[in-house]
Amino acid sequence: MDTIDKAQLIEEFHRAEALARITTAHTPTTGAEHCRVCGDTIPEARRLLVPGTDLCVECKAEQED
Ligand SMILES: [Zn+2]
Structure with a gap:
């Protein structure tokens, strides 16, 4: 039980951090x-x-070929 609670806290922390970064x-x-x-x-x-x-995935891939 305790471990799951901690895991949830960590998950929420990371989500908040990711949102802040975005x-x-x-x-x-x-x-x-x-x-x-x-x-x-x-x-x-x-x-x-x-x-x-400033390149999309396709153009970047072509550039690297
Ligand atoms: Zn492109």
């Missing part, structure tokens, strides 16, 4: 909203994962 990430410093090559929308998850990126 909220503060809504700034221009996270990079372009659209790919500079094809103009596709870059998913927010990718922009958070790769801060400052």
Whole structure:
């Protein structure tokens, strides 16, 4: 019982932390909203994962080939 309570607390803590990170990430410093090559929308998850990126996944993969 105690372990589960602790696990829930830790989970809630991490969720709050992640939410705070996403909220503060809504700034221009996270990079372009659209790919500079094809103009596709870059998913927010990718922009958070790769801060400052201005390429979508497809174009980035082509560039690395
Ligand atoms: Zn692209």
